[in-house]
Amino acid sequence: MATTAEVSRPLTLADLKGKVDPDWCPGCGDFGVLAALQKALVELQIPQHNVVTISGIGCSSNLPGYINTYGMHTLHGRTLAVATGVKLANHDLTVVVTGGDGDGFGIGGNHFIHTMRRNVDLLYIVMDNQIYGLTTGQTSPTSQLGMKTKSMPFGNIEAPLNPIALALAAGATFVARGFSGEQKHLTELIKEGIQHKGFSFLDAFSPCVTYNHDNTYQWFRPRVKKLEDEPAYDSANWYAAMEKAQLWGEEIPIGKFFERTDIPSLHGAEPVLAQGGPLAHRSLRLPAEMSRGFAEELL
């Protein structure tokens, strides 16, 4: 069911404008990710009440407030667990999870791994700025070696995490990387990720213009190379994807690294959901004979 307003005309970008404007710093990469997400939803024409945008805590995680879909602004790092609950409770909803690199790879790292292995049907966009933005510039799990921040003033001595390789290893069934500076490309990846039936991971470079002076737009632009421009690249080949994932430096691949469609999503494999509609809409009452049966087992 949709409201009259929704059925009478197609969804527009204006419909998806949030109740308030983003409070991100001018030039923040997150604007580009938000715009791409809104465009993708308009192109896919998914009714806004059927979309839930779920985030953790961070600059990037403020995104649900800036898009007019159902939204949840949860706890730092806990988004994927919350989103798994939402999806299992109502698998008719389109679940989009957004957050930062600290949120997803640092404090939320454990949930990240397990949500991938479970193949929960959702799109997870990490707005990767390689820094902790909201807490005013500390080292993140994707900060490069040597990078100086407020928490590592003499340079980072810990090797950064490789999110693409980690996602591939953890069994994500859709793995991609985008760049906030490449709007059209990013929009296409978001659309593909939403349509993929399983866990879609999208690592989106989203420069923090205030606290990360190393990995700027200017730094990324000459480096990013679209996998789509390589006709020979086969995103069904996990080993090829793993090899591409190792590239970092002069050339940084973006695009769809990997996708497989032969594995059921968590809700698809859940026997309780094999029949009947979404769990959230089922009757709370069990048939009387069944409940009597449960007590009789104990006699």
Add this chain to the structure above:
Amino acid sequence: MKQTFAVSIGGAAGQGVATPGDVFAKILTRRGLHVNAYNAYQSIIRGGHTFLTIRTGPEKVTNMGDRIDLLIPLNQDTMNRHLGLLGSGAAVIYNADTIQPGIPADGVQLCPLPVSQLADITRNKVAQNTLAMGAGLNLMGVGFQPLEEVLTEQFKKKGEAVVNENVAVARAGYEFAAAHFKPFLNPLPMTDNRYAVLSGNVALAMGGVAAGVKFYCAYPMSPSTGVLHWMAAHARKAGVIVRQVEDEIGVINMAIGAAHAGCRAMCATSGGGFALMSEGLGMSAMIETPVVVINCQRAGPSTGVPTKTEQGDLWQMLGAAFGDYPRVIAAPTDIADCFKIIPEIFNIADRFQCPGLVLCDLLLSEGRLSVDPKDLDFNVPIDRGELITAAGGPPSGPDRDGIYKRYLITESGVSPRAIPGVPGHVHTAATDEHDENGVLLSDEYTNPAKRRAMMEKRMRKVAGIEAAVKPPELIGPRNADVTLIGWGSTKGVIQEACEILHEQGISANQLPVRWLVPLKGDAILDILKGCQHTIIVENNYSGQFARYLRSETSYVPDGYIRKYDGEPFMPHHIAEAVKEQLAGKTNLSVPRHEIMV
């Protein structure tokens, strides 16, 4: 005094203590008798010492009692530890081939079984257990047929040969006892009643399903794991999604996600897991998504004593998560109450859109009790409060109009809650402080007036919650010499202590507290005002409830009885402590647990 009979079976883990326990429990309840079972064990899979006590009688049996009538030691260690606990009239049945009895008290009957003569022990490794069951039931005055029936059910799956072999061994034990031992003076009575036997964990799980739980998730942790096991085994039938999650942080967040999307969602853990969940509880309160969390307490702190009981998590529950927020905390008072309390707390959590916490403990979670099947009626009241699950129902409107305000400021503090998917109600639920529309008040938008209004809106729900629960009631004679105040699982044992005291000429009554938040302090003060001598009984070191009661009401009792050795109270512990306190010897008693388990 009520007529009861207790049989204790002890051995190393892996020696098969559980099977005779199950068999006895079945036979006794089929005889129309009540049972109460408590298993003292350690966190090991093989070895150690496991000691199961099943107490039975024609009336409700609320605790393990003070006396063992029949001891079945499966190894020498059990004989050495427990023979000394037996008093006149008791009996001990043991394998004469492997166990030396030691010197019993006067009037204790030694019943040695020549196991290798009665059964082929090379083929049947648990022959001593089966023989002992047969012999024990003979002494208790129970015919052989009930045992034959239960053994047949037990071994049916393994084929007729196994059934026949076990029945034959049991019969040999039964007949040997008839020929060589003296039966107990009072044979076990029989009634026409039929009881279900269940653990607190099973009761909690069934209570959840009765309440309409559709989503249950957990991370294994003793003593809460039984809830997960029952849920998982019945998930498909009952239409409940059951997930084992990577950690308890994931558990609470996943449960809240499912609850937010519209399911009734529940999870259970023990103190350590609960500690990991506390940030999530704050989220439930802030986004106003109800969730029910059970904490089956074990002895802490830290990993503590995983298989032992304690009531040491009260302050953790009271203080869980930072900031002020409305919460409900209930402590079931017995195993049947574990079933009842879940639908009740779900209704409150749903109506007031806040976390509902259940404070159980190992004693209830893993203990077993006979319950009238009528008390497991799934047809419980269900009240989901102001929940909008479909478009059309007011308040509604096009998504952009802003007519629907998720956090609408109301007099009750409750704002109608729309679940995702409902057209016309699109909103964001935020853990950052927000306005009525769910828009964040964080950082540059911070607005003290709005923050105050939202804080007061949420906290206004406390008054509604207060009105939704009943105050505790005094059980027993008014104007008693002593009033024992307990909470949660101690209700049964305190009741029996009151009966013992009564027989000894001391009148005693009990105030059992079931709702910890809201506490109903005024009503409690009203009751205690008229009491002569008050003593707070609890299973922890620092008197957590006593401190809580004092902080809420300024009430200071006359004395305290506490126990924190991992084992539950036995009735005589409380009765003797009361006597020493009434005699003016002390106002703090810490009874010693005599059974070495």
